[in-house]
């Protein structure tokens with residue numbers, strides 16, 4: 001499938017989610033990381049974590065497609081952490097995991113730090 005399909009799916013997911021990550025709910029940026037850094041007070045060194053990425057609900061390696069119904073918008077950090085787990089958590093389990101960590105202050109935030117890894 002052409003790359004543009006994935007980009008369109010990501011952009012529509014970003015808009016549908018109000019610009020917030022599917023998992024952690026933090027705001028994300030699609031472009032202009034410097035501006036995001038200023039607006040949210042996130043250090044430039046950490047701003048990559050809030051980059052909007054296309055998250056495949058069914059992973060590509062399992063046959064997941066780039067179409068809208070398989071794409072949500074997730075920040076780079078949540079996306080990375082999901083696929084870091086082996087096997088990757090399913091989306092609902094990952095959201096629950098992220099929410100638990102958030103409640104304990106152990107996920108990233110626009111003002112905080114990552115205290116520990118999975």
Ligand SMILES: [Zn+2]
Pocket residue numbers: 021022023024025026074075076077078079
């Ligand atoms: Zn996130």
